[in-house]
Amino acid sequence: MTETNDYSPSNGGRAGETIDIQRLISVFRRRLKLFAAVAAVVFVGVAALMLRQTPLYTATANLQINTRTEQVVDSKAVLSGLTPETSVVDTEVEVLKSPELAAAVVQDLRLTEDPEFNARLQEPGLVGTVKSWVGLGVDRTAPTTEAGREAERQQVINVVGQRLSVRRVGLTYSMNVGFTSESPVKAARIANVFAEKYLESQLNRKLDATGQANSFLRSRLDELRQQVQEADAAVSNYRVANNLLSSQGTTLTEQEISAYNQQLAAVRAQEAEQVARLRTARAQLASGSNGDDVGEALTSQVVQNLRSQRAAISARVADMSSRYGPLHPDMVRSQRELADIDAQIQAEIRRIISNLEAQVRVAQERTASVQSSLSSARSALASNSGASVQLRELEGNADAARAVYQSFLDRYRQTSAQSGIEQADATIVSRASIPTKQSSPNVMLNLALSVILGLGAGLAAVVLAEMLDAGLGTTDEVERKLGLPAIGSVPLVASVAEPADRGISPIDFAVKKPLSVFAEAFRSLRTSINYAGGSQGCKIVVLTSALPGEGKTTTSVGLARVSAIAGSRVLLLDCDLRRRAVTRALGLNTDAGLVEVLQGTATLESVLKLDEASGAYILPLSSTTATQDVFGTQAMDELLGKLRGSFDLVLMDTAPVLALADTRVLAAKADMTILLARWRKTPARAINSAVKMLQQSGAYILGAALTQVDVNAQSKQGYGDAGYYYSEYKKYYTA
Incomplete structure (x- = not known):
């Protein structure tokens, strides 16, 4: 057979499919334990961390940029006042956050000696925003060098700057200066000192600018005065030398x-x-x-x-x-x-x-x-x-020298008159008061945040688990990930057996419980085979998988027995030369089997075994290991041709496709191949690799079937699959 199927999920019109809420709920239900575990761990960890934080208090002072200033003297200031513009207010907010201002506050209040801001002075074991430094390699010995003291001072300035919050109030000219501390009194005091130091810095800038201007003007006036004198002397000497004496102009x-x-x-x-x-x-x-x-x-x-x-x-x-x-x-x-x-x-x-x-x-x-x-x-x-x-x-x-000298002289008189009357460009509207309640940690907010982080981590874990889950859980996933039709689903016996039937072997369960959902799964698989073959006679079917342990033997035996019970002449060939899984599962001990038939040392009639429980025939394997390719021979072709005339259904239990090449040889000779995959275990990539190998050999893949399906779990999690409705149709099956 060289025919290959071209089934693709896109052919079913699924490209325009919208988000399926029920499917998402099903995924969530399947990962509920993982979600709950991750969410609980993250919630407990985050909540514990946040609740252990030291209570902090925030005090806020309010500053306002002056939109109108007093004009004591009618002259321009050396350093002009701030214009009430948005960019100016935003700039002043950044000035309040500057390290220079924080350094002035640290020096004025001697915060380098405060353990709250100096990690070196903190006691071991304390917990807090700044005290989290403890135990992280902080050197507690006092610095002995100037560089060490400066580094410690810079660390304190950085900590104070991190505790400071400055923001503009809407689009107004007001600025809130807040400071957070473990002590409410200290928070209010530091916030007020920040506001005061800011105004003081404004005045100092103006005083410095005026002083520098006066100093510059004085030195410049001395130079200009000398220039005027020299210019007047030159004019006078020239008049005398050239008899150009004048009177009244x-x-x-x-x-x-x-x-x-x-x-x-x-x-x-x-x-x-x-x-x-x-x-x-x-x-x-x-x-x-x-x-x-x-x-x-x-x-x-x-x-x-x-x-x-x-x-x-x-x-x-x-x-x-x-x-x-x-x-x-x-x-x-x-x-x-x-x-x-x-x-x-x-x-x-x-x-x-x-x-x-x-x-x-x-x-x-x-x-x-x-x-x-x-x-x-x-x-x-x-x-x-x-x-x-x-x-x-x-x-x-x-005249020019005199005019320049006069202008500088006038400006010097103006700046000298302004000295001492400079005003700050902002005022303190309200000083910071001592806060009566802590600003952080906010217990309710932290708990809510812990819940949100826990839920988010749980959802992330679910998403990650789904992304990493390479297995197949539903027939929809089979079609979507493999591009093959889903032709059946064989349940796990333990998930469908009644408590009294738990001791029955999976191989015998379909025979002993013919009305069970387990037996019905094989009948469904048999129906798919019959309809796929059309009206032709015998069907030679290869049952294989990508990896070992996928349930091929159980499926092969169950399918053969159910088909035989239904009245078909069925032959099951054990084609797994390494494992001899069918032979061992049925407890057959024989000195001759399939290999001997192909080698001509035994006849087909002499090695065939009848399964008395169902009436199916078994062609086992002897314990002799074949050392050559027995399936690619003319003898195998002749055997299959002979079997076509004697049986209605010929099933071949083969080795995994990825493990041995025998299966590809048999799949090319068979009418169809059924690929089995263990529910939620077999990686889709492995199955895809097997599909490619089978297609390259010219095999016709009828489809894929899931094995060892836990129908109880699938009824809760496998939305979109027939097993999802197991609880609804379970009453149709009797023990």
């Missing part, structure tokens, strides 16, 4: 030019006035005036006096002309006086004109002089323009 030359410009404008105006007066007088004289109407003549006292005299004489001449004639001596004398006065007036006018001309010349000379001085000053200013560029650069440098 301008150089002397510029001031001189400004004065000359003013003088030039004044003398030019005066010159213009003098020229205008002279030009007017000359124009009046040129127009025929006798000079009486000349402006200077009108204001001249001499001319006015002469005019007064002439008026008097003119009045007298007029009076005399009416009385005397022109030749009258008085008339002639008066006219002569009048002419003399006119001559004097003209002489005075000429003198005035001459004076105007002299004034014009003086004004012109003065203007020329001022113009000359102005030109000289401008020439000097032009000659100094190159030097002024350098001067402006020096003045700019001096």
